[in-house]
Amino acid sequence: MSAQTRKLVALGAIWATLAFAPYWMVPLGGYTALGTRVLVLGLAAMSVNFLLGFTGVLSFGHAAYFGLGAYGAGFALKFLAPSTPLSLLCGMLLGGVAGALLGALIVRRRGVYFAMVTIAFGQVFYYIAFQWSSVTGGDDGLRGFSRQPLDFGLFSLDILSNTNAFYYFVFVCFALATCVMAFILRSPFGRTMIAIRENERRARFLGIPVERHIWIAFTLSCFFVGFAGALYALLNNFADPRGLHYSQSGDFVMMAVMGGMRTFWGPLLGAAVFVVLQDYLSSITVNWMSFVGMLFVAVVLFFPRGLLGFIRRNGES
Amino acid sequence: MSALDVRNVSKRFGNLVALRDVSLTVESGELRAIIGPNGAGKTTFFNLISGLFPPSTGTIAFDGRDVTALPAHKRVELGMARTFQITEIFPELTVFENVRIGAEIAGGYRLRPWISRGEKREIERKVEETLKLAALDLKAHRLVGELAHGDQRAAEIAMALSLQPHLLLLDEPTAGMGDQETYEIAELIRRLHRDSNFTIVLIEHDMRVVFHLADRITVLDQGCLLAEGTPQDIAANEAVQAAYLGRAA
Numbered sequence: 001m002s003a004q005t006r007k008l009v010a011l012g013a014i015w016a017t018l019a020f021a022p023y024w025m026v027p028l029g030g031y032t033a034l035g036t037r038v039l040v041l042g043l044a045a046m047s048v049n050f051l052l053g054f055t056g057v058l059s060f061g062h063a064a065y066f067g068l069g070a071y072g073a074g075f076a077l078k079f080l081a082p083s084t085p086l087s088l089l090c091g092m093l094l095g096g097v098a099g100a101l102l103g104a105l106i107v108r109r110r111g112v113y114f115a116m117v118t119i120a121f122g123q124v125f126y127y128i129a130f131q132w133s134s135v136t137g138g139d140d141g142l143r144g145f146s147r148q149p150l151d152f153g154l155f156s157l158d159i160l161s162n163t164n165a166f167y168y169f170v171f172v173c174f175a176l177a178t179c180v181m182a183f184i185l186r187s188p189f190g191r192t193m194i195a196i197r198e199n200e201r202r203a204r205f206l207g208i209p210v211e212r213h214i215w216i217a218f219t220l221s222c223f224f225v226g227f228a229g230a231l232y233a234l235l236n237n238f239a240d241p242r243g244l245h246y247s248q249s250g251d252f253v254m255m256a257v258m259g260g261m262r263t264f265w266g267p268l269l270g271a272a273v274f275v276v277l278q279d280y281l282s283s284i285t286v287n288w289m290s291f292v293g294m295l296f297v298a299v300v301l302f303f304p305r306g307l308l309g310f311i312r313r314n315g316e317s
Numbered sequence: 318m319s320a321l322d323v324r325n326v327s328k329r330f331g332n333l334v335a336l337r338d339v340s341l342t343v344e345s346g347e348l349r350a351i352i353g354p355n356g357a358g359k360t361t362f363f364n365l366i367s368g369l370f371p372p373s374t375g376t377i378a379f380d381g382r383d384v385t386a387l388p389a390h391k392r393v394e395l396g397m398a399r400t401f402q403i404t405e406i407f408p409e410l411t412v413f414e415n416v417r418i419g420a421e422i423a424g425g426y427r428l429r430p431w432i433s434r435g436e437k438r439e440i441e442r443k444v445e446e447t448l449k450l451a452a453l454d455l456k457a458h459r460l461v462g463e464l465a466h467g468d469q470r471a472a473e474i475a476m477a478l479s480l481q482p483h484l485l486l487l488d489e490p491t492a493g494m495g496d497q498e499t500y501e502i503a504e505l506i507r508r509l510h511r512d513s514n515f516t517i518v519l520i521e522h523d524m525r526v527v528f529h530l531a532d533r534i535t536v537l538d539q540g541c542l543l544a545e546g547t548p549q550d551i552a553a554n555e556a557v558q559a560a561y562l563g564r565a566a
Contacts, residue, residue, distance in 0.1 A: 183430070183431070184430050187429060187430045187431050187432060188421040188422075188426035188427060188428075188429045188432055189427065189428055189429055189430050190430075191414075191417070191418050191421065192418065192422070192427055194407075194410070195407060195418050198407035198408065198409060198410060199405055199406065199407050199408075201401075201405050202405040202406060202407065202476070204389050204390055205367065205389055205390075205393060205398070205399055205401075205405070206393065206418060206419050206422055206476065206480065207390045207393030207394050207422045207423075207427070207480060208390060208422065208427065209388070209390045210390075216428075
């Protein structure tokens, strides 16, 4: 098989696996909402990796924009109008615009300093969500909203009680977002991101205003993660302040690194492993995170290119 | 109008004066070599011209325009391209991909989230042209990080060429090369100069290359301009001989 066909087969397999998830997951002992969680958190991890893996910039504060997306969707449903598409749009805009504004302040820093500043700004949002109880519900989170049926004029689709229907709704959203992401990465702008990742000095002396391009990539990634956050709020019918906490950002980075941050699909695999392990282990022990942590350490030590990077390398040789 | 007009630049790093009151004018189409003993300030001089950092005093004009305050990427936009003493490339990309990034930037597609089929073909044609010029067309689909040192240097030059610059700044293009590789790079530079009429400023340690290629030579020593002239003038210059052989001579 040529590299091209192998790529197409792999892509077909990924999409088929996702498209039929509700049918193969249940016989294997899973449940549909678990698949939905994988898609949503996978999209968030892929958004983080859009920066980490393809621009070479590590954000440890993406949970803030994820959480803002969730609160944005919740606010829209609770106070604006009972419309699922509108709530997604509001969540994405809230996460993306906040990312654009703060990103302008963050992009001048590099490496550890960049990561620290992203954590700091992220925690600001966490404490706002945590303390401003009258608006955000404080520690209890934002409640009192639920996802609404999709109205297509001729018919409407109940995504609230029908978990399969909701899975497919999230699947379509996920497919749209990842297609846009892949499209950007294959464009001239996407290649300037990779140039910055590979060699910042060379990129600068090829005429790329590096800070501006990192800012654009950061902003785009915040729009994607805000969109994922909005889907997460719809999934839970609830927005949680802990979704903004830096430990959540850490989880996203962990999913991306565990799955393979130099690959497009790696973070989705990382998210799947993370979510399934969490679901399974947390029913056995409250210390589930230590097992996930051990797996993470093992992956980083033995498969430095991540699980997918390892699979791909072995598939080639 | 000269391609490059540097007037009285100085550069201080804290207490260290790396460059003191250096001026230099390069005419369009000229190949200028900058030589000097280690620590003479040659690379600092290049960094000032290309905009890695601003001079402490003095001005730099490029194609008749004052660029002293412009950041590096703006100078590239105006047509200035450079290579580095230690090769700066994108090692995990192929030669083709390395050069394509430059070609797309030169085409004005830097911020474009899409590219049409026609534009893509046009870019690919330009990349192939550049690769042919740098004699890398047969290695187009190899990863740059896996190439021999000499080919990596050539790839870096090809990246600079892909920007279609008016001025090419080459920082020790033959650094760390054997005789054969040195010869090949020197031939490439000669072709760029004679056939394609690029304006080139080059820092070089290998005197065979310098005297073979340069129209004029500028000699820096301890941050100061020591001499400037044709290769014959410089070969005969006693101050230059003294600087190279040691001051006691």
